[in-house]
Amino acid sequence: MSTTYRAVAWNPQKRRYDMVAGGLVLGFLVVFLGVQATLRPELTVETLLIRALAAGAFTLLNIILCIGPLARLNRRFLPLLYNRRHLGVMMFTLALAHGVFSIVQFHSAGTLNPLVSVLVGNARYTTISQIPFQPFGLAALTILFLMAATSHDFWLHNLTAPVWKTLHMGVYVAYALIVLHVIFGVLQGETSLLLAWTLGGGVLTVFTLHGLAARQEARLDREEESLRIDGFVDVCSVADIPEKRAVVRCLSGERVAVFRYDGQVSAISNVCQHQNGPLGEGRIVNGCVVCPWHGYEYLPDTGASPPPFTEKVPTFDVRVVAGRVLVHPQPHPPGTRVQPAMLDVARRA
Amino acid sequence: MWKPDEEEFFIGYAPPMPPRLGRFVRRVVIGIGCFVVIVAVTLASGHLRLEGGTFEFGHPKSFSGTIVERPYPGLRLDGVDSNVEPWPLLVAPGKHGADALVRGLDGRHITLTGTRIQRGAHTMIEVEPASLPSRVSEAASMVATALLEQSDKAAVELTGEIVDSKCFLGVMVPGSGKTHKECASLCLRGGIPPALYVQDRAGHSSLLLLVGPTGEPIGARAVQAAGEAISLTGSIQRRGGWLVLRTDPTFWRRVD
């Protein structure tokens, strides 16, 4: 566990990120409200707000879900990933406001408890054309709440990374629930083609980007038959690794990042302890491997974060023979120091 | 695949951002900005046009007339011919009917304060409970019942949506349809008079107040059908300017 939570500290980059994101959200709401109030003067203010907040939250969720695969496909999108969790919290805030306004408007001031009304006000769960849509929204909101409440790195450490990551994969469940919420709600109620096309376009984009990114990952995981000497696998030539960078190879089902720096070669797990970021796509800055996602740091020879931090990743034995880099696929326990392979003088030059 | 030597490396907590990456990010952000505006305009204009009434929220007025208790609370306004202009129905604030408020006041002439709800020729008043006189239990409740007994009946078979008259007449827009269904059922549960909204192919529409076979209120029995298309039979009478449909919910058929 970290002694401090460095990824949460505020910095100018995050402040700029939040200001731009907040401005875009505000812009969306203003444009939506302005256009709808002008085109549909018959609507009540409550309806306008409920719709604007919902449309804003859902649009933002689609953007959030596209950032991950975009950053996998093109590293230049990484700065958008850096503070993505704040986008998530903004999205949750909009969705919560939408849910609360809807419950106040449609489910309160009656003779039933508002939440009971959300769940049983329409009891026709078994008829597709009449099925209630609010429970899907409520379920999605519950998931988003759990995610927003545990978004701080404090929870990442206290729930342990695997639990936290599973919880946060819930965003895809929430997304599916919201799509159903919209289909069974507004789309059944209004049968508007424009809304249907927009929804379809969003879902298709999210799916396609995830598919492309998954295909690329799968290609990375394909284990090519390589020469083996003493159990060591021939990974690449020294010249294939740019200085202070890594080459990533999948060995025995695990991705290994092989770094070259200052005339040495070290191999550590490619998987960042923070949120599984690809360490092999980072680089070595001031003697540490820096994760490209949120900047967690690891020493290349021990796989451990420099003190006071305590993250550790597995390390691997490395040899350099005749200009070829050989890595043993058996990982050492996280944080185990491994002697870096030294490059000969001629190569170092 | 990425080409390492061509790319700048971004560390979030170590600004400034490398210049070429910064330009790329700026372009992406501008792109997202345009995208956001387009989506906002598309979604905002994608919704269908709705019909709705008005709710003079925040502008209560004073109304004088004679209380009608049954089948649903109403007020026969002074100086208005109910055969020409439907009398306003009375409801309580929130999703509640005014039955309890006017019980025992049938036939009494009163002045009350309330907020007008209006859609086309139909009006409703959301009564401020404190503006009603305390109940007089022995007051005769003959007027409305008597009115209901007179005049001819026409047997009909109709298909339309079961709505709660309060939201439908203007408190909410949309005040009908699927997104409003739970609200409508909650309103009927709370005693708001149920109505049937029928439209023909030519776009003519009517609103009919629903009562049971003996002219009794049937809000509680219509709760499950609220917001849904229903096919039903009954007989229509004109009362106080309203079309009142006597029908037995036992024989209603859903049109899913």
Ligand code: HEM
């Ligand atoms: C307690 C939970 C929720 C309730 C009771 C609820 C209720 C509603 C209602 C009544 C509508 C119809 C509004 C109208 O068009 O008149 C609606 C639409 C919508 N809701 Fe929700 N909702 C909930 C949660 C959510 C969540 C978590 C999201 C996620 C973003 C969401 C996204 C949407 C969207 C995108 C629409 C369509 C907006 C439009 O009409 O343009 N809802 N919801």
Ligand code: FES
């Ligand atoms: S720093 Fe967050 S995943 Fe590596």
